Amino acid sequence: MRRAHPTLALLGAVLLGPATLGLSGCGLKPASAFLPAIEPGTIKPIKNLEGARLRVTSKEFTEQIVLGKLAVLALTAAGAKVQDNTNVQGSVTARLSITGGDNDLMWEYTGTGWITYLGRTEPIVDPQRQFDAVAALDLKKHHIAWLPPPAPLNNTYTIAVSPATQRKYGLTDLSQLSSVPVGQRTICTEPEFFSxxxxxxxxxxxxxxxxxxxxxAKNVMQMSAGVVYNSVKNGKCTFGQVTATDGRIQALDLKVLKDDKHFFPNYNPAITVRESVLKAHPELTPIFAKISPKLTTEVMRTLNSKVDVDGDDPVFVARDWMRAQGFIK
Known part of the structure; x- marks a missing residue:
């Protein structure tokens, strides 16, 4: 399932774009607000957060729900009274719930902020510079703060091949697309990516x-996102359009080609929160500064795979990872 955040479309188009794809396309059941019992770990109760009511939201796809649960667990461990409003359909809907005051914070992606919400057409190649730019402009224009640092995971479009294809053609970079014979340059893609x-x-x-x-044109096969992964694995197409942090990449042992010309924008997530909420609770920044650096692309693929491939509940996936990192007990 393609994510809503990597988009160069106009703001309103997001509502009709990949974000509107239902959870059934990923085999994921709707997230609930159930929260398992936890104890503080390295995230300790903070006096200013004791009893504070904070509302956390997320978009509706697997990764966003897992990230949302991480935020809910972290804030609960820190002593806040958290309202779990994760699993909102669409980037625009989730974003408007933050700017409009219905929710307080959510993980958002730098590419989405820069291009979709701020209307910039040219992404910035360097991830840190992209974060700094979107953080500064979003605060100025919309009074939305982005908490540093952004997570290193990059949920963007990418192209994958099977291990057999990689060995056959010696593929590592997208620049090598042209080294494959024209007749074998077959690409499986979902309609959104095609257009x-x-x-x-x-x-x-x-x-x-x-x-x-x-x-x-005959070499390009359009299909649902879930079908692309198996089509690449089974050799139906040489190349497949995938999402960099999707757990099926790992589960099917697909090989991602490096975007060596930096065509695709960076989509590094960070907590976004209204400026007024952050002023009331500046301790939010150090809480998430503990978590963000641990969220690499490989880590997120594993967490997504536990949900989409193994069928685990997002909140338990989030809890188990938080425990493994020592953030909670």
């Missing part, structure tokens, strides 16, 4: 290939 500016045609152009000739 987007930051999708198939743009990617091909960035890497010196033209849709229709460098990659013949």
């Amino acid at each position: 987007r500016n930051d999708g198939l045609r743009g990617m091909l152009a960035a890497y010196g290939l033209k849709y229709g000739s460098g990659v013949p």
Whole structure:
């Protein structure tokens, strides 16, 4: 299932874009507000948070729900009275619930903030500079604070191949797309990626290939996101459009090609919170500064896989990871 955050579309288009894809496409049941019993670990109760009411939201796809549960658990351990409002359909809906005051905080992606909410058309290649830019502008324009540091995980579009394909053609980078014979340049993609500016045609152009000739139209197969992964694994297509942190990459042992020309924007998540809430609770920054650096792409793939592949509940996946890191007990 494609995420709502990597988008170059206009704000309103997000509501009709990949964010509107239901959880059934990922095999995920709707998240509940159930919270298992926990005890503080390295995240200790904070006096200013004792009894404070904070409302946490998230978008509706697996990764966002897991991230939302991490925030709920962390704030609970710190002593807050947390209202779990995770699993909201669509980026715009979730964002408006923050700016409009219905929720207090959520994890958001730098690419989404920069391009979708702030209307910038050119992403910044360096992840830290992208974070700094979106944080400064969003605070100025919308009074939304981004808590540093951003997580190193990057949930963006990418292209994957099977291990057999990688061995056959010696593929490691997207620049090597042209080294594969034209007849074998078959690509499985979901319709959203096929039609987007930051999708198939743009990617091909960035890497010196033209849709229709460098990659013949008949070589491109559109299908649902969930089908793409197995189609790559089973050799139905040489290349498959996937999402970098999807757990099925790991589960199916797919090999992700490096975007060596930096075509795809960075989508590093960080906690976003209204400026007024942060002023009342500046301790939010150090709490999440403990968590964010631990969330790498590989870690997130594993957590997503536990939900999408193993069928575990997001809140237990989040709890177990938080315990393993010592944040809670």
